[in-house]
Amino acid sequence: MNSHSPNMRPVIRQLDEAAVNRIAAGEVVERPASAVKELVENAIDAGARRITVDIADGGKTLIRVTDDGCGMAPEDLPLALSRHATSKIDGSDLLAIHSFGFRGEALPSLGAVGRLTIQSRAEGLDGAEITVNGGVVGDIRPAALNQGTVVTLRDLFFATPARLKFLRTDRAEMMAVAEGLKRLAMAEPSVGFTLRDVSEGRDRVSFRADAVPGDLFDALRGRLAQVLGADFTDNALPIDAERDGFRLTGYAALPTYSRGSSVAQHLFVNGRPVQDKLLYGALRGAYADFLSRDRHPAVALFVDCAPHLVDVNVHPAKSEVRFREPGLVRGLIVSALRHGLAEAGHRASTTVAGATLGAFRPEPAATPSGAPRVYQMDRPSAAARSAAYAAQAPQGFSEFSGTYSGRVVDPAPAPAPAAEDRPEPRHLPLGAARGQVHENYIIAQTEDGVVIVDQHAAHERLVYEKLKRQMAERGVPAQALLIPEIVELSAEDQARLLDIADDLSRMGLTVEAFGGSALAVRETPAILGEVNATALLRDILDELADFGSSQLVQEKLEAILSLVACHGSIRSGRVMRAEEMNALLREMEATPHSGQCNHGRPTYVELKLSDIERLFGRT
Numbered sequence: 001m002n003s004h005s006p007n008m009r010p011v012i013r014q015l016d017e018a019a020v021n022r023i024a025a026g027e028v029v030e031r032p033a034s035a036v037k038e039l040v041e042n043a044i045d046a047g048a049r050r051i052t053v054d055i056a057d058g059g060k061t062l063i064r065v066t067d068d069g070c071g072m073a074p075e076d077l078p079l080a081l082s083r084h085a086t087s088k089i090d091g092s093d094l095l096a097i098h099s100f101g102f103r104g105e106a107l108p109s110l111g112a113v114g115r116l117t118i119q120s121r122a123e124g125l126d127g128a129e130i131t132v133n134g135g136v137v138g139d140i141r142p143a144a145l146n147q148g149t150v151v152t153l154r155d156l157f158f159a160t161p162a163r164l165k166f167l168r169t170d171r172a173e174m175m176a177v178a179e180g181l182k183r184l185a186m187a188e189p190s191v192g193f194t195l196r197d198v199s200e201g202r203d204r205v206s207f208r209a210d211a212v213p214g215d216l217f218d219a220l221r222g223r224l225a226q227v228l229g230a231d232f233t234d235n236a237l238p239i240d241a242e243r244d245g246f247r248l249t250g251y252a253a254l255p256t257y258s259r260g261s262s263v264a265q266h267l268f269v270n271g272r273p274v275q276d277k278l279l280y281g282a283l284r285g286a287y288a289d290f291l292s293r294d295r296h297p298a299v300a301l302f303v304d305c306a307p308h309l310v311d312v313n314v315h316p317a318k319s320e321v322r323f324r325e326p327g328l329v330r331g332l333i334v335s336a337l338r339h340g341l342a343e344a345g346h347r348a349s350t351t352v353a354g355a356t357l358g359a360f361r362p363e364p365a366a367t368p369s370g371a372p373r374v375y376q377m378d379r380p381s382a383a384a385r386s387a388a389y390a391a392q393a394p395q396g397f398s399e400f401s402g403t404y405s406g407r408v409v410d411p412a413p414a415p416a417p418a419a420e421d422r423p424e425p426r427h428l429p430l431g432a433a434r435g436q437v438h439e440n441y442i443i444a445q446t447e448d449g450v451v452i453v454d455q456h457a458a459h460e461r462l463v464y465e466k467l468k469r470q471m472a473e474r475g476v477p478a479q480a481l482l483i484p485e486i487v488e489l490s491a492e493d494q495a496r497l498l499d500i501a502d503d504l505s506r507m508g509l510t511v512e513a514f515g516g517s518a519l520a521v522r523e524t525p526a527i528l529g530e531v532n533a534t535a536l537l538r539d540i541l542d543e544l545a546d547f548g549s550s551q552l553v554q555e556k557l558e559a560i561l562s563l564v565a566c567h568g569s570i571r572s573g574r575v576m577r578a579e580e581m582n583a584l585l586r587e588m589e590a591t592p593h594s595g596q597c598n599h600g601r602p603t604y605v606e607l608k609l610s611d612i613e614r615l616f617g618r619t
Helices: 017-028 032-045 074-080 106-113 161-166 170-187 216-228 230-234 277-287 326-343 350-359 382-392 455-474 491-499 501-506 533-547 552-568 578-590 609-615
Strands: 050-056 062-067 115-121 128-133 148-154 192-197 204-209 236-243 246-253 265-269 272-274 299-304 432-437 441-446 449-454 478-488 510-513 518-525 604-608
Touching: 032 050, 032 062, 032 106, 032 148, 032 170, 050 170, 074 115, 074 128, 106 115, 170 192, 170 204, 170 216, 170 265, 170 272, 204 216, 216 230, 216 236, 216 246, 216 299, 230 236, 230 246, 230 350, 236 299, 236 326, 246 326, 265 277, 277 299, 277 326, 299 326, 432 578, 441 578, 449 455, 449 578, 449 609, 455 578, 478 533, 491 501, 491 510, 491 518, 491 533, 501 510, 518 533, 604 609
Parallel strands: 050 192, 265 299
Antiparallel strands: 050 062, 062 148, 115 128, 115 148, 192 204, 236 246, 246 299, 265 272, 432 441, 441 449, 449 604, 478 518, 510 518
């Protein structure tokens, strides 16, 4: 019975096509950015090499997508506006998806909630156009245009005005459109993209990315520089790994180039931009040892595999996927990223040096009168310079002129070896130690600059990496509980923990089924000391729900090792001898990940001599 009208029997009705299309549009077209995404994906599937998107009022009043793809025949236009009509698949195998679109819902959905006009011309055929307003399809008419397609959508959601109330400001909607277009541009480096804001008669280019030639990595690097900026590509590592039918390519940024949110994480599956919890969890696991929880890595990664290994038909907007072997994909991402980061060695991001240089404040380049300053070094006369130096020299300084040096030496130095026998490590990446300031910062000279090392942070990372190697070689010692701790769980939670029982055991946490849905915790990692097993298991379950996997035990172990490394490393305030500082620099060069401390902060800053000279007006 109907709860609203108790005396009436509910009647089952067949909804008309217009209502069905408006309901479907609510799933596919959430906002203007969704409409742009669907139309641009259609253009890419049509083989377009150049795509232009015009937007007015954040897409609320106008969205126009122009492409130079293969176009459509006039007789195909009405069919393109029918639900579930598509040229992408034949319906025989829903897992054999090789294109962006395949559901045949975008155009009819857009026509159901807006005023849609399609103009298209295929090679060797006449151009034609068709219009649909609020689901009412018009007649085919001739149109004059070159090969390709122009789709114009006006007055989005005019047929469902309630949806307009849920849209944000024009600026916010335009930013969402740009973000979606940039993701598609990253996936297709060989296609040129242009986004224009034509609101109120303007014609302003908001985003432009020209087609980039070259092989896989050259083209991708060029496109990422266009979209994400040169800072990202300068501080990112190429990733290329393959395992059991899955291939991972792309670029992953150094830990010191981290962000405060996950906005710089771009993930693709078979070229399709996705937002998948499994992939984000794998990314978090790969960087867990290098970043604190409030920092997020920047990546652009592409997972490619045979279509039957991944199901892309699990979400109307196709933003989520489901892998047949999720554990295999996660392991590939974690191992490939950790291997790539290890190969980076001691390297730190260039933005660290940029921020350091930005902190310097040289004096103004001009005098109060507006005339440029004349520096001593710019005076052409050597005699004048000598006289100026003599006049400026403080009393008593001249006696040090022959012997004074800023070089660090031992309190009781041994006789120096002959010049030809004495090694000069300035040609090495971190150079030769020249001094220590504030008993914490090592100053080293390289061939073309200066390196400033935080001795405590650097040694902390070195000790930490050594402890991790020892734990990997000897295993994680476990302590057996005299009385096993019994944890009551739901049947689903028990099954999820038993599925990863082997992984937990390798980390020193042993759990077994204990009647019904309970678990018995028999061993815990010895290094953790006393453990609240119930709280630990529930935290692991929370991570499994959020990310599809759990690294909690591993992270707890590494947190303990990090704490041990912190207390066992060189403390700030300790005076170091020259050979100790040089030994620290050499060990940093030989140790992976030594460019950042255990919390993701840089351990050293490298300043190029050219930048230093620019600060002092020498250029």
